[in-house]
Amino acid sequence: xxxxxxxxxxxxxxxxxxxxxxxxxxxxxxxxxxxxxxxxxxxxxxxxxxxxxxxxxxxxxxxxxxxxxxxxxxxxxxxxxxxxxxxxxxxxxxxxxxxxxxxxxxxxxxxxxxxxxxxxxxxxxxxxxxxxxxxxxxxxxxxxxxxxxxxxxxxxxxxxxxxxxxxxxxxxxxxxxxxxxxxxxxxxx
Numbered sequence: 001x002x003x004x005x006x007x008x009x010x011x012x013x014x015x016x017x018x019x020x021x022x023x024x025x026x027x028x029x030x031x032x033x034x035x036x037x038x039x040x041x042x043x044x045x046x047x048x049x050x051x052x053x054x055x056x057x058x059x060x061x062x063x064x065x066x067x068x069x070x071x072x073x074x075x076x077x078x079x080x081x082x083x084x085x086x087x088x089x090x091x092x093x094x095x096x097x098x099x100x101x102x103x104x105x106x107x108x109x110x111x112x113x114x115x116x117x118x119x120x121x122x123x124x125x126x127x128x129x130x131x132x133x134x135x136x137x138x139x140x141x142x143x144x145x146x147x148x149x150x151x152x153x154x155x156x157x158x159x160x161x162x163x164x165x166x167x168x169x170x171x172x173x174x175x176x177x178x179x180x181x182x183x184x185x186x187x188x189x
Contacts, residue, residue, distance in 0.1 A: 001062055001063060001064045001110065002022075002023075002024065002060075002062055002063045002064070003021060003022065003023040003024070003063075003064050003066065003188075004023065004024050004025075004026050004055075004059075004063050004064065004065045004066065005023050005024070005025050005026070005066050006025075006026050006027070006028040006051055006052075006055050006065060006066065006067045007025065007066075007067070007068060008027065009150075009178055011156070011158075011177050011178045011179070012068060012178050012179045013025060015174055015177060015178065015179040015181050016066075016179060016181070016184070018181060019181055019184065019185055019188070021188060023066075026055065026058075026065075028051050028054050028055045028067065029054060030047075030050050030051040030053070030054035030055075031050065032047050032050075032069065032080075034046045034047055034050075039073075039076070039078075040073050040101065040103060040126075041103040041105065041124040041126060042124075043069075043071050043078055043103070043105075044068075044069035044070055044071050044103050044104055044105030044124065045069075045105035045107075045122055045124050046105070047069035047105065048067045048068050048069045048105040048106055048107040048122065049067075049105075049107050049120060049122060051067035051068075051069070051107070052065055052067045052107045052109040052118075052120060055067070055109070056109065056118050059109065059110075059111055059118070060111070061110075061111045061113065061116070063110070063111075064108060064109070064110045065107075065108065065109040065110070066106065066107075066108055066184070067106070067107045067109070068104055068105065068106045068107070068178065068179055069104070069105050070102060070103065070104040070105075070152050070175075070178045071102070071103050071152050071153075072091075072095070072100055072101070072102055072152045072153030073100060073101040073102075073103060074094055074095060074098060074100040074101075074153075075098075079091050079094070079095075079100075079152065079153040079154070080152055080153075081149060081150060081151060081152060081154075082148070082149055082154045084149070085143050085144070085147070085149070087154070088143045088147075088148055088149065088154035089139055089140065089143050089154075091153055091154040091155075092134060092139045092142070092143070092154055092155060092161070093134075093136075093139065095131050095134075095153060095155070096131055096132075096133050096134040096139070096165075097131060097132065097133040097134075098130070098131060099128055099129065099130040099131075100128075100129055100131075100153070101126050101127065101128055101129075102126065102127045102129055102152070102153070102171075102175060102176045103124060103125070103126050104124070104125050104175050104178060104179060104180055105122065105123075105124050106122065106123050106124075106125075106179070106180065106183070106184065107120055107121070107122040108120070108121045108122070108187065121187070123180075123183055123187070125171070125172060125175045125180035125183055126171060126175070127169055127170065127171030127172050127173070127175045127176050128168075128169065128170040128171060129157070129166060129168075129169050129176060130166065130167050130168045130169070131165045131166060131167065132165055132166075132167045134161075134165050138161070138164060138165070139161075141160075142155070142159070142160050142161040145160070146159050146160060146161070148161075156177070157169075157173065157176045157177060158177055
């Protein structure tokens with residue numbers, strides 16, 4: 001089967017490429033909204049399935065579609081992508097000195113060979129990330145220089161703020177980047 005990655009994220013492309021499995025990047029237009037009764041890992045799982053649903057009309061029988069979504073969860077609150085640089089600063093101040101969870105929902109979708117109906121298999125991975133207390137100058141430097149507007153929780157662990165601020169992680173580092181590749185490898189194997 002041909003593997004399709006429906007993602008605009010350069011980090012997801014880089015991580016999937018690291019598995020040495022050929023894939024094609026496709027675009028999908030799906031709203032990243034979710035029902036208000038969902039929490040924690042149910043949110044990115046729901047959104048990854050919505051992305052898959054949006055692409056199904058274009059899916060061929062010899063293709064396997066991979067869709068994903070990542071969120072940051074802190075004190076029963078979801079931190080998505082910041083609206084602007086001030087929102088990014090606000091999020092980083094919230095994360096400062098705290099442990100939060102990063103959840104990634106992944107959905108694999110294929111068409112059943114006999115019925116032609118879509119078959120979805122999904123998973124959720126979680127990683128605990130602890131930040132030391134960050135100074136306002138460190139936050140401002142990071143937000144101004146790296147402009148993390150496309151990142152859940154307003155940070156990339158593989159960037160400056162991760163280098164200086166993350167004191168511990170429990171779980172997959174790559175999940176924090178946006179794709180639990182260890183679980184994908186097992187699934188694809």
